[in-house]
Amino acid sequence: MQSVAKEFPVKTGVDRKDRRELAKMLTKIIGSSHVLYAKIRGVHWNVVGPAFYSLHKMTEEQYEDLNEAIDDMAERIRAIGFQAPTGLAEMMEHSVVKDQTKLLPANDMVKELVEDHDSVSRLLREGVAEAEAAEDVKTADLLTERIGVHEEAAWMLRATIS
Numbered sequence: 001m002q003s004v005a006k007e008f009p010v011k012t013g014v015d016r017k018d019r020r021e022l023a024k025m026l027t028k029i030i031g032s033s034h035v036l037y038a039k040i041r042g043v044h045w046n047v048v049g050p051a052f053y054s055l056h057k058m059t060e061e062q063y064e065d066l067n068e069a070i071d072d073m074a075e076r077i078r079a080i081g082f083q084a085p086t087g088l089a090e091m092m093e094h095s096v097v098k099d100q101t102k103l104l105p106a107n108d109m110v111k112e113l114v115e116d117h118d119s120v121s122r123l124l125r126e127g128v129a130e131a132e133a134a135e136d137v138k139t140a141d142l143l144t145e146r147i148g149v150h151e152e153a154a155w156m157l158r159a160t161i162s
């Protein structure tokens with residue numbers, strides 16, 4: 001059986017040291033996105049009350065988008081030559097988003113999602129700055145686009161519970 005390639009030699013003009021740091025940053029963003037993904041689904045499944053339908057639908061759009069983004073970012077790690085995270089423990093270890101360990105009233109869980117989207121936006125902003133400093137324009141571009149998505153997701157959730 002073919003073994004897993006931990007690192008590929010990549011010669012696209014971005015230093016290996018910078019690419020390694022960016023892979024670490026991407027792992028943090030992926031880990032945080034995974035925990036957020038799970039929390040969004042928790043709201044999607046458990047929400048009750050007058051906003052049920054809108055929150056149920058909105059959270060579905062958000063977790064589906066996150067699912068694709070996680071895949072794009074993990075594949076970006078491979079494209080810059082490093083190893084993508086392989087399991088939930090690794091994701092959680094690197095997450096800036098705290099796991100949801102018990103069910104709360106819908107409003108409280110939505111408030112937490114807003115904070116989590118904001119945390120991921122801040123992390124993404126750090127990632128963009130690192131990628132720009134390393135002149136990795138593709139990673140900077142990928143992460144920049146994600147900031148807007150998280151800001152919009154936070155706005156929509158905020159508006160629902162205001």
Ligand SMILES: [Fe+2]
Pocket residue numbers: 044060
């Ligand atoms: Fe569903």
